Amino acid sequence: MTIHVVGDSHVAAYRSGWLEMEDGEDRRPGLTFSWIHICGAMLSPFHGTDGGTVVLKSEEAAKKLCDGTGHAVFRRDVGVYALSMAFTTTVLIRHPQWRIYSPAGDGKRPLSQGVMAAIVRDHYRHILAFFADLAANGIPAVAVESPPPRADDPAVASGKVPYDRLLAVDRCARTLVKADLAALGIPVAEVPDEAKDRGFLKPSLCSTTERDYHHANADFGRLMIPRILAAAERAAHPMKG
Amino acid sequence: MGQHPYTSLPAHAYWRAAIAERDVSEWGGLYTKKFDITPDAAIATAGSCFAQHIARHLRMRGFNYVDYEPAPPLLPVDMRKNYGYEIFSCRYGNIYTSRQLRQLVRRAFGRLTYDEVWVQDGRYYDPLRPTVEPNGFASRQELETARTAHLAAVKRMFKMSGVFVFTLGLTEVWTDRETGIAYPLCPGTVAGVFDPDRYVFTNLTFSDVLADMEAVIKLVRRYNENIKFLLTVSPVPLTATASGQHVMVATAYSKSVLRAVAGDLEQRYGFVDYFPSYELITTPAARGQFYRPNLREVTAHGVEQVMRHFFAAHGASGGTVVEDDGQKDRAVLEAIVRQVDVICDEETLDPGRA
Numbered sequence: 001m002t003i004h005v006v007g008d009s010h011v012a013a014y015r016s017g018w019l020e021m022e023d024g025e026d027r028r029p030g031l032t033f034s035w036i037h038i039c040g041a042m043l044s045p046f047h048g049t050d051g052g053t054v055v056l057k058s059e060e061a062a063k064k065l066c067d068g069t070g071h072a073v074f075r076r077d078v079g080v081y082a083l084s085m086a087f088t089t090t091v092l093i094r095h096p097q098w099r100i101y102s103p104a105g106d107g108k109r110p111l112s113q114g115v116m117a118a119i120v121r122d123h124y125r126h127i128l129a130f131f132a133d134l135a136a137n138g139i140p141a142v143a144v145e146s147p148p149p150r151a152d153d154p155a156v157a158s159g160k161v162p163y164d165r166l167l168a169v170d171r172c173a174r175t176l177v178k179a180d181l182a183a184l185g186i187p188v189a190e191v192p193d194e195a196k197d198r199g200f201l202k203p204s205l206c207s208t209t210e211r212d213y214h215h216a217n218a219d220f221g222r223l224m225i226p227r228i229l230a231a232a233e234r235a236a237h238p239m240k241g
Numbered sequence: 242m243g244q245h246p247y248t249s250l251p252a253h254a255y256w257r258a259a260i261a262e263r264d265v266s267e268w269g270g271l272y273t274k275k276f277d278i279t280p281d282a283a284i285a286t287a288g289s290c291f292a293q294h295i296a297r298h299l300r301m302r303g304f305n306y307v308d309y310e311p312a313p314p315l316l317p318v319d320m321r322k323n324y325g326y327e328i329f330s331c332r333y334g335n336i337y338t339s340r341q342l343r344q345l346v347r348r349a350f351g352r353l354t355y356d357e358v359w360v361q362d363g364r365y366y367d368p369l370r371p372t373v374e375p376n377g378f379a380s381r382q383e384l385e386t387a388r389t390a391h392l393a394a395v396k397r398m399f400k401m402s403g404v405f406v407f408t409l410g411l412t413e414v415w416t417d418r419e420t421g422i423a424y425p426l427c428p429g430t431v432a433g434v435f436d437p438d439r440y441v442f443t444n445l446t447f448s449d450v451l452a453d454m455e456a457v458i459k460l461v462r463r464y465n466e467n468i469k470f471l472l473t474v475s476p477v478p479l480t481a482t483a484s485g486q487h488v489m490v491a492t493a494y495s496k497s498v499l500r501a502v503a504g505d506l507e508q509r510y511g512f513v514d515y516f517p518s519y520e521l522i523t524t525p526a527a528r529g530q531f532y533r534p535n536l537r538e539v540t541a542h543g544v545e546q547v548m549r550h551f552f553a554a555h556g557a558s559g560g561t562v563v564e565d566d567g568q569k570d571r572a573v574l575e576a577i578v579r580q581v582d583v584i585c586d587e588e589t590l591d592p593g594r595a
Contacts, residue, residue: 043578092315094577101313105386111313112387113379115324119315 002079003232004034004069008042009215010084010146011035013207014228017221032079034068036061042085043123047130052076054133080140080232082189086127086177087146089170090214092120094155104168113172120176128180135184142187142231144224145174147216151200154213167199187234189227195220260526265546271521274554275507275514276469282403283307285330289337289410291475291518293328294544295551299406302552306330307402309394314570325373330402331394334370337410339453339502340423340445344369346457349395350464355422358384359433366432368424377432399461399468406471408518409499411479412445413491427483442483444494450502458510469512472503476522478537496523518547 005014015035048055054074056062066072074081102108103116111119121128134141149156149170156163178188195205195216205223207215253259253270260268278284284306286296299306312326325332336342347353359366364377365384370391378384399405415427418441429435445453461468474496482491500519507515522531522543529536531543 043574091574091577095315095574097314105382109310109313110383110386110390112324112374112383114374114376115313115316118317118320118324119313122317122320123315 001232001236002032002034003082003228004036004079005082005084005144005228006034006036006065006068007082007084007144008088008146010088010144013147013216013218013221014082014084014144014224015221016218017223017225020218021222021225036064036068042127042130043091045126047126047133049133049137052137054130054137054139074134074139074141076137076139080142080235081134082142082144082228082232083131084144084146086124086131086143086181087174089146089149089173090153092123092173093149093153093166093169098155098161098165098169102165102168103172104162104165106162106165108165116169116172117176120173121180123173124177128177131181131184131186135186140232140235142189142228142235143177143181144189144228144231145191147205147220148191148196148199148201150206150213151197151203152206152213156200157213163200171199187231189224189231192223192227195223260524265527265530268521268550269553271517272550272554275511278304278404278471278555281305283401284404284406285309285398285402286406286408287329287331287333287336287342288406288408288473289335289475289477291410291473291477291539292335292406292408294539295406295408295473295518295548296329298544298548298551305403307398309398309401310391314573318570323375325370330398332370332373332391333395334372335410335425336407337425338412338414338423338445339409339450339457340414340416340443341369341425342407343453343456344423345395346399346460349392349399350460352460355420356385357422359428361432368428368433369422371426371432396464400465402465402468404469404471405461406473408473408475409450409503410475410477411495412450412498413479413482413484413495414443414445415440415483416443417441444484444491445498447498447501450498451505454502454506458506458513462512469514470506470510471514471516472506473516474499474503474519476519476531476539476543480537516551518551521547521550 005011012035015033018033046057046061048057050073052075055072056065062072065074069078071078100109101111103111103113131141131143149166151157151163155161156166178190181188195202197203201216201220205216205220207217209215251270259270280303282305284299284304286292286299286306296306307330308327309330310326310332312321312324316324316326321327325334328334333345336345344353344355348355355369357368358381359368359371361377365379365381366377367373367384367388374387378387415424416422417424418439424440427435428440458470478492479488479495482488484491484494486494496519503515506513521527522539527543531540531546532538533540
């Protein structure tokens with residue numbers, strides 16, 4: 001089975017994790033990852049469909065896709081796409097509205113689950129449409145859950161918003177997106193509990209790059225690789241459940 | 242013939258000169274404001290459907306229209322009304338009757354407690370604003386949290402407003418036989434289950450509406466002695482009547498009572514004004530041109546006509562006529578995306594195969 005890991009900048013952690021894995025540590029023969037970084041722009045329309053394939057609007061991104069997979073479009077016959085994009089909540093939780101609004105019922109202007117669902121689905125609408133088009137065209141794909149928010153993210157560390165409120169926003173977004181992907185039949189490689197500390201990414205799994213309060217490191221990637229493999233198996237052989 | 246009071250009246254006092262011989266665009270002098278609405282006066286709105294137009298135009302014309310329960314910036318602009326945002330100054334939905342308004346004021350100031358919740362298909366509805374969450378709330382607690390925040394916002398609105406614009410809609414109301422609670426919509430229509438032993442139909446009389454409005458004014462001014470009231474009557478006919486009368490007759494009754502109460506209050510109180518949007522739209526001189534083909538809803542042209550008269554008296558406050566399309570909210574989001582993208586771009590990757 002060929003797996004192409006495609007998506008936002010969190011792909012770097014999966015790639016590093018894979019590279020650092022010892023032979024035999026779930027590095028099964030025949031497994032290939034293609035690392036294609038198409039970070040950004042996914043909160044705007046970024047794809048279309050063309051004759052059973054899904055195409056990227058950005059020529060640069062299409063070229064990267066071609067470099068990695070041999071094809072500039074998403075097709076149903078080149079393996080399974082593991083897509084890191086649908087769970088990145090950084091932009092969402094850094095929005096200043098959470099200083100006032102809260103889905104956590106903690107005294108500020110409360111937001112209902114209905115309003116939160118509308119916000120989340122709007123935020124990820126182009127990404128969800130992308131997954132819907134992959135599913136509609138029978139292109140095997142899984143969604144890779146992004147690392148949880150980091151406790152040192154400026155949105156959290158500044159203390160302007162209670163951290164549990166931001167975690168509630170993050171949790172709400174992930175839960176809704178998982179439900180929508182499940183409805184599309186897209187398996188999800190979920191972040192294991194052992195990667196979390198109070199809901200944040202464990203400090204030992206954070207990238208140590210200066211001024212980076214967003215990414216995970218290779219150890220997180222290693223934790224995720226088996227989950228990506230398992231989800232890809234489900235996508236490649238959906239009847240196995 | 243000698244002189245008499247009708248020989249020296251101004252032109253606007255004569256139907257032929259003021260109306261019949263003029264195009265609708267030339268009508269003038271229909272409204273003389275009783276008080277100024279200064280640019281810094283905080284304006285709040287409530288009422289029936291037509292009040293939504295007034296709120297929108299006040300906002301667009303740069304008046305200090307205050308939204309005490311504003312929409313979260315991340316909620317798309319085109320979905321905000323679905324959740325009761327940006328319709329009025331708080332998320333109370335339509336307040337069709339004086340009884341509803343009185344009840345709301347009493348609840349906001351802690352004079353009335355109401356904790357009923359309707360449960361339907363596992364979702365929870367607030368009987369007094371069943372449309373603010375299209376699919377209901379997820380839990381009783383979520384509903385109660387929203388209700389508490391809502392009433393706090395309403396209280397803040399009444400305490401801080403300089404002008405409260407209220408459009409009286411109709412006189413027909415369904416109430417709880419035992420508690421007297423007035424519902425905005427007949428139970429069972431949008432949510433809840435209709436129980437004929439519990440819910441009773443009431444068609445408010447002139448005395449009822451007057452008493453309600455007097456109570457509202459008295460209670461609100463106890464907390465905000467400077468607040469002024471601007472009343473209008475909705476020109477939108479009843480969708481349906483439960484009075485047993487023909488809907489046309491029932492509409493005339495409702496509107497006549499409301500118009501009479503508004504006039505009575507306007508004449509008795511210096512801080513109450515009446516703006517004749519009802520007359521402008523419903524007058525036979527308009528020949529029905531301000532209504533949509535269903536002869537109920539008011540056209541955009543009709544609303545423009547009404548607001549032209551309003552702003553002729555009150556000015557446009559120097560503001561630009563712009564509809565907020567969420568551009569400011571999008572700019573905030575885009576700035577965050579750029580900030581995150583910078584660090585993502587630094588996360589360099591080698592394309593190719595591992």
